[in-house]
Amino acid sequence: MEKSNGQRVILFPLPLQGCINPMLQLATILHSKGFSITVIHTSFNAPKPSNHPLFTFLQIPDGLSDAETRTHDVTLLLTRLNRSCVSPFRECLTKLYQSAKEEKERISCLIHDAQWIFTQPLTQSLDLQRLVLSTYNVSFFHGHFVLPQLRRERLLLLQEQDDLVQEFPPLRKKDLSQILEEETELLDSYSDKILETTKTSSGVIFVSSCEELDQDSLTLARQDFKVPIYAIGPSHINFPAMSSSLFTPDDTCIPWLDKQEDKSVIYVSFGSLANMSVSELIEIAWGLSNSNQPFLLVVRVGSVKDAEWIETIPEEVMERVKAKGKIVKWAPQQEVLKHRAVGGFLTHNGWNSTVESVCEGVPMICLPFVWDQLLNARFVSDVWRVGIHLEGRIERNVIERVVRRLLLEREGEVVRERMKLLMEKVRRSVKQNGSAYRSLEHLVDRISSF
Incomplete structure (x- = not known):
C-alpha cells in the first residue's frame, strides 16, 4: 500500500x-x-x-x-x-x-x-x-x-x-x-x-x-x-481482494479439476440469486451427463424451488453424474475459471460472472434468468460473439448438444478464438x-x- x-x-x-x-x-x-x-x-x-x-x-x-x-x-x-x-x-x-x-x-x-x-x-x-x-x-x-x-x-x-x-x-x-x-x-x-x-x-x-x-x-x-x-x-x-463471498466455497473442486484434461470441463453456475425448478435441475443434470464431457455443477442451497439441495435428482442420473461430474454447493469461481481444465462456462450471465469469464478467456453458454442477465447474454452471443445462447431452452437434448458444440466442434474453436481476442483487449484496458x-x-x- x-x-x-x-x-x-x-x-x-x-x-x-x-x-x-x-x-x-x-x-x-x-x-x-x-x-x-x-x-x-x-x-x-x-x-x-x-x-x-x-x-x-x-x-x-x-x-x-x-x-x-x-x-x-x-x-x-x-x-x-x-x-x-x-x-x-x-x-x-x-x-x-x-x-x-x-x-x-x-x-x-x-x-x-x-x-x-x-x-x-x-x-x-x-x-x-x-x-x-x-x-x-x-x-x-x-x-x-x-x-x-x-x-x-x-x-x-x-x-x-x-x-x-x-x-x-x-x-x-x-x-x-x-x-x-x-x-x-x-x-x-x-x-x-x-x-x-x-x-x-x-x-x-x-x-x-x-x-x-x-x-x-x-x-x-x-x-x-x-x-x-x-x-x-x-x-x-x-488488485486481488480478500474473499467477500457470503457462501463457503467447496475447495475440493480444484483438485478434481487438476485430474481433468485441458479445456475439457464445462463449469455450470447460476450465481447467488437465480432460482430454478426441480424439473429444470433434472434436465440440466441429464444434459450434462449425456454430453459425456466432465462438468462441475454448482447448486446453491435453496436455489431449487421446493427442494433443500439435490435430493430430487433421480438416482439413475446421480450415478451418471458421479462418473463424469462433480456437484458442489458453491465454488471459488475466479479460481475455477482460471483453471486450465475449464473449457466453457454455462452461466446465468450476471455481470460479474460474465466479465470474469471474459477475463479468463472462457467462452460461455448463456442461460439468463432475469433482469440485466438477459442483456448481458445478448452481448455475449450477439455483440461480442464469444458464446452460444440457449434462448431459454432448458431441455436435456439441447444442453447435451450445445456443450458438445462448444467443447468439441469447429464452432467452439471459432468462439474460443474470438474470446481470446476479447480477453486480450479487456486485460490491456x-x-x-x-x-x-x-x-x-x-x-x-x-x-x-x-
Whole structure:
C-alpha cells in the first residue's frame, strides 16, 4: 500500500453478493492508493470483517425479519431496505462525520451502491460529496430507465419477438417481454428514484466495465447523466481482494479439476440469486451427463424451488453424474475459471460472472434468468460473439448438444478464438495507459480533490 494520504472514504454496499464483491474490490483499490476505508453495512448479509483487516466496518440494523430477507422478489427486498435503513444510516454517518471533524480527519466522500436511493438529503446537509457505484453493465444501467415508458406503450410485444428493441439494444423483443413481466408500479417508481439519485451525484463508477466492452453506451451515459463517469474495468486482475463471498466455497473442486484434461470441463453456475425448478435441475443434470464431457455443477442451497439441495435428482442420473461430474454447493469461481481444465462456462450471465469469464478467456453458454442477465447474454452471443445462447431452452437434448458444440466442434474453436481476442483487449484496458487504468487514475484524482 502507498503511504496514507490522510483521507477517508466511506463505502455503503448493497447487501447482495453481486454488489458486495465489487464494492469491496473498489475498497481494496482505494486503500492501495492511500485512502483509509470505512464500510457501513447492514446486518443482513453482513460481510466478514476478519477477511478485510485493513478496513473499518460499521454495522447498522436493517429492521428486516428472516421471512422478509428470504423473499425471491428482489425489488421488494430492496425497497424495504431503503425504507428501513434511512434512520440507522443517518445516525451512523452523522456520528462518523462528527468524530472525523473532532479528530481533524478528512472524509473525502461517500460511495454507495446506485440502488440506495435515500442518501442525497443527508450528504447534502453534511456538505459531503457522494459518488454512486453501479454493478450493472453500462448499457443496462443506462438503458433500463426507459423501461417504464416501454411498459406503458406495450406495442413492442405485438411485433416480431426476434427483432431488436431499438430503444434498448442489443435486447430482443422476447428478452424485453421477460423483463417487463417483473413487478410494475413498485419497480418503475424505484427506477425513477435511482435515476434521480444518479443524476444528482458527483459521479458514477462502473466496476468491471470499460471502453472495450461497452464504448457506445458509455458515450450515451456521459451525455444523458451529465456527471463524470468512471469505467474502471475488471480491476480484480491487478488488485486481488480478500474473499467477500457470503457462501463457503467447496475447495475440493480444484483438485478434481487438476485430474481433468485441458479445456475439457464445462463449469455450470447460476450465481447467488437465480432460482430454478426441480424439473429444470433434472434436465440440466441429464444434459450434462449425456454430453459425456466432465462438468462441475454448482447448486446453491435453496436455489431449487421446493427442494433443500439435490435430493430430487433421480438416482439413475446421480450415478451418471458421479462418473463424469462433480456437484458442489458453491465454488471459488475466479479460481475455477482460471483453471486450465475449464473449457466453457454455462452461466446465468450476471455481470460479474460474465466479465470474469471474459477475463479468463472462457467462452460461455448463456442461460439468463432475469433482469440485466438477459442483456448481458445478448452481448455475449450477439455483440461480442464469444458464446452460444440457449434462448431459454432448458431441455436435456439441447444442453447435451450445445456443450458438445462448444467443447468439441469447429464452432467452439471459432468462439474460443474470438474470446481470446476479447480477453486480450479487456486485460490491456487495466494496464498502464489502458482505458480503464486511466479512468481509475481520474477517479482517484477526483476523490483526492474533494
